[in-house]
Amino acid sequence: MMNFNADLSLSKAIDNLEAEYGVFSAKDLKLEDVVPADDPDYQIILRVRQGTTGDLNNESQINRLKKLMAIDTRIKFLAKNLECSESAISHLFTQRPDLVKLRRRYKHDYTRIIVVDSQSGRKKIYDTPHRAAKAMGIKTDRLKYLLTTRNNPPLVYEHLQAKRYLWYKLDGGLM
Incomplete structure (x- = not known):
């Protein structure tokens, strides 16, 4: 899952929408009624709402993770370069023992x-x-x-x- 607060993209998206459409507090109005669906700032908010902010389970992301582990095995480094949270990387390691084995080997060879x-x-x-x-x-x-x-x-x-x-x-x- 991508950490939107780390680079403040969620906060920026909300600020941009407030600047463009103003602040409204009517209970009858929803954000979907005021903002067009193709607005990029609105898309960021939708991704956060739906929880689809990043997926590390596809093979291309896992291959990229393996290449990054060859450079540095620290979870903080991997999370920063894959633009996801450190907990998502840790969770992925608990799901995939092959990644744990590769990381252990790379850590040993790195030192x-x-x-x-x-x-x-x-x-x-x-x-x-x-x-x-x-x-x-x-x-x-x-x-x-x-x-x-x-x-x-x-x-x-x-x-x-x-x-x-x-x-x-x-x-x-x-x-």
Whole structure:
């Protein structure tokens, strides 16, 4: 279900309708009698009334969710990009165990770090960014900053490169 209050689209729609048609409080009048059905602001109100503000059960949305999980597995990130509430995402995870399994795998791979030495050609996978930073001889905060770059990560000491293992696998082993 889309959260209309997060981006204030419901409030904006009501304000637009009040500005265009005025405020009326007659008990005999209904909004449907005054506002034309094709008004975009009225359509937002209708979707909220009917509860059809977004559907995460169709396969295209689930495929999009899977692609977004490859980038970041946080529910807040997923809800923001799918324009729905965090509770809708959580509810979807309770309904679909395959998504839970995929998210668990992505979370595990997202925390792992692969370090490539361009001089010797060695690749080593570390469980945490802290261990990778310690092995590279840099501070953990600096490594976390370097890990924000998915494509062509910068060199450390002119021969070491670090990348999230999930991104490394999804990019086909490319640094």
